[in-house]
Amino acid sequence: MTAVVAPGALPLIGHLVPLVHNRLEFLRELPAYGDLVRVRVGPWQALVVTSAELTHQVLQDDRTFDKGGYLYDRIRETGGNGLVSCAHRDHRRQRRLVQPSFHRDRLPGYLQVMSKQIDEVLGHWRDGRAVDVHADMQTVTARTMLPSGLPSSVMAQMIEDMNVVLAGVVWRSILPRRLDKVPLPANRRYHRAQERLRRIVTEVIADYRSSDTDHADLLSGLLAFCDPHDGAPGLSDAEIHDQVLTFLLAGTETTANVVSWALHLVARNPDIERRLRAEAAGVAGTTLDDLSRLTLARNVILETVRLFPPVPLLTRITTKDTRLGGHFLPDGTTVVYSPYVVQHQGAHFADPEDFRPDRWDGDGEPLRPPRGALFAFGGGARRCVGDTFGLAEAMVMLSTITHRWSMRSLPGSRVRPAQSLVLGPRTLRMRPQAATPGACS
Ligand code: HEM
Incomplete structure (x- = not known):
């Protein structure tokens, strides 16, 4: 069986126009053409998986559908061989070393760090004065991962560099490689951002190692478990560097975007x-017990990642000839799986375009995102290692903000999705108004 080519392809450039101009609408229409749909841009081609069943199959067999393809080739340019982008052959060893830093026992320590950073950022908000919500959410999530002593200017530069790199990954995976070396301003910006990020990460690691104390934050955990210790082999210096950069890229923008969209939807x-x-009344959000009481906040976050999965599409590459849903896929085929495509289908979620947090009531453990047709955190062995961390952080951020502030949209403002690897609002300015308990202005 041959997969149908998605409509709208133009000679030479293929589906470039819809992918650039209205990526989400284009993705939403794909299931109408089959459970495996061919998309092409210039010389590259990929098969987009549109059904939940085939998505599970791809994710469960991470040896045959390995990390690779247009997007991952570009992610590796920055994330190197870190946990997100490493191939199957390196994955299990890396995951074994990284996993303990996400152990449930460490979560209360992380919650303290998160709470402190949220307080710090919210402390600058003033009643009725518009704020750049997206930028502030990024500051919180970046600060929960980075050393508290890092100067604000360095932090701001890092966030900007991460944005440049994440947007660059998307463009570079679509555009021909021969453009890489052309001294375009966009290429220069991308390389400068990469270099700065690498340099800062090197300094941060050196700083943590020299202080030799557990700051109770995620980076301390990561370094404690991944550095060789007590005679046990760990990761090499280069691997640790890739890992830290990977965590920053994977864990900062994702959670920040989820909370931004959630505030927009709640408003x-x-x-x-x-x-x-x-x-939120009387729940500080600093203990596991607190978190288990924030069921609506959890449901709002789950519904937000369903509607706006931070990573709307991801690629895999087949490592041998295989079959998928009756189709033959030769070795080296790029396959795209898309949380966005599956999560917007009426077959899996009633009234899929509606924001209905209560649909998640009673679904799964409070701190574990449910599986089923929710692919926002991936699946199988490559499922997000930071799912609980990200969910908890987003819940606490949302709950703390709505407890203190009523977030109002600015008159006439239109919130549109950004063109980046991570699906965030292009800009999101809102006006916080001091909240009265139990009320909604
Ligand atoms: C709401 C927040 C988040 C969402 C929606 C999310 C989403 C995802 C997705 C979809 C994947 C799978 C990628 C693939 O299949 O190719 C993934 C993997 C990963 N995520 Fe997250 N993520 C979130 C937060 C975080 C946080 C906070 C961290 C770290 C602190 C993190 C670190 C990672 C890592 C290291 C992987 C690779 C796991 C592996 O391959 O073993 N993520 N994430």
């Missing part, structure tokens, strides 16, 4: 806002 749903505020 348009006063009843949810009122209920969130009532739930």
